[in-house]
Amino acid sequence: MRRFLPLLAVLGLAAGCTPSSAAQQPPPGLAERGTVMTTAKPTRQDLTNKVSLSGKVELGPTFGLVAPIDGEVRYLDVKAPTGTPTKPTKVANIWVNGKATAVEVPAGAVFAGRLVDDRSKVTAGMPIISARQAGYGIVADIDGSKAYQVSDSLQSVTAQIKNGPGPFPCTVLGTLAALPGGTIPEPKAPAVNPSATAPAAPPTQGQPQQPSESTGMRLVCVGPANTKLINGAAATVEVVTAKAAGVLVLPVEAVAGSQGKGQVEVIKADQSRGSAR
Numbered sequence: 001m002r003r004f005l006p007l008l009a010v011l012g013l014a015a016g017c018t019p020s021s022a023a024q025q026p027p028p029g030l031a032e033r034g035t036v037m038t039t040a041k042p043t044r045q046d047l048t049n050k051v052s053l054s055g056k057v058e059l060g061p062t063f064g065l066v067a068p069i070d071g072e073v074r075y076l077d078v079k080a081p082t083g084t085p086t087k088p089t090k091v092a093n094i095w096v097n098g099k100a101t102a103v104e105v106p107a108g109a110v111f112a113g114r115l116v117d118d119r120s121k122v123t124a125g126m127p128i129i130s131a132r133q134a135g136y137g138i139v140a141d142i143d144g145s146k147a148y149q150v151s152d153s154l155q156s157v158t159a160q161i162k163n164g165p166g167p168f169p170c171t172v173l174g175t176l177a178a179l180p181g182g183t184i185p186e187p188k189a190p191a192v193n194p195s196a197t198a199p200a201a202p203p204t205q206g207q208p209q210q211p212s213e214s215t216g217m218r219l220v221c222v223g224p225a226n227t228k229l230i231n232g233a234a235a236t237v238e239v240v241t242a243k244a245a246g247v248l249v250l251p252v253e254a255v256a257g258s259q260g261k262g263q264v265e266v267i268k269a270d271q272s273r274g275s276a277r
Contacts, residue, residue, distance in 0.1 A: 042248045049242040051150055053219065055140030055234040057161065062112055062212045063137075063174035063220040063275065064127040065103060071096035073103075073122050077188065078111045080209045084134040085110060106130045108167055109173070112212040113182015130182040130212040133222065136229040138170055140237040141268055142217045150219070151176045155223055155240040162234040170221035170237065182212035 001256035018028050067073065071094040078091050095101075105111050114128040122128055142150055160166035179198050219237060223229070 005063050006147045008255075028199050040251050042250050047244045047247050048240055049251070051146060051239045051241060052103070052239040053140035053142060053150075053239065055138050055159070055219070055235045055237045057229045057231055058137055058139045059135070059253055061133050061137040061173075061220045062130055062179070062215060063109075063133065064115065064177060064179045064215075065105065065129040065131060066175045066177075067094055067122040067124055067126050067128050068103065069094055069096060069101055070123050071101070071121075072160045072277050073116060073118070073120055073128050074100075075118050078209075079187075081110055084108060091198060091226060092235055105129065106173070108135065109133050111184075111209070115180055115182060125175075127177050127179055130179055131174065132212065133173060133220070135222070136231070136237050137173065137220050137222050138229075138237060140219045140221075142176060142219060142237070144217065147176075147217060149241060150239055153241050155243055157219070157240070158236075158238050159221065159223060161229070161235045162231060162236070164230070165223075166235075167238070168223050168227055170223050173220045173222060176217060176219050178217040179215045181214045184209050184211045 007156060072245055073092055073094055075092045078089065082088075085105070087107050089111060090102050090104050092103040093100035094103065109131040112132040115127050115130055116122060157170045157172055158167045159170040160168075184264060219239070221237065
């Protein structure tokens, strides 16, 4: 029996000296005494979100026009122009509740095809017309993973020709959506007047219209008129999708969590901690 007494005494002494589990935990919201913290003070900055796209100069690029409202599309018979249009060309109407809203190809471009059937029900933002720019444009392909990032908002677009002009502002033409192949119906034959003594001379028209081919998702823009461009030259297109002024910013190391769900730990005046998202 004597052999076990010292061991029991030691166990009793150890049990008496062990702090309770509650004493080991720091008070809620406070760091342990002596903890060294690295802090960062937020600053305000103007932020810009940019997307860079690879493109090239293209002669006569195709772009799409969308329905401005929900309704029924009714196409017009569009004659082939005899030259580059200097005014917008009306090509369709969107009808809803007996009211028509016009769809026009902008000046400097020509009608290149219908993208849906005549009298189809369409929704706002749906591509319904293809058009062809009469001159140079810059075409940049858009990867599908960037589709919504680029198309949701275009604050500004600038282009830089590799080893050439730029950067310069680039005006976007039409929509950024991929386009199906366009269709152009055969022109209607003129009505025959049985009382006429001689056949009427056919109206003067330009070159036969060529329907557009299908395209992938891409951005088409045109630079200033005095910019020298070469067909096929490589270009970089920079798209600004969002801007914000006077935003509170912190170093990345000060933010915990994943993208879009970051959390910042705030040190209050009494050294207690809170969180902000």
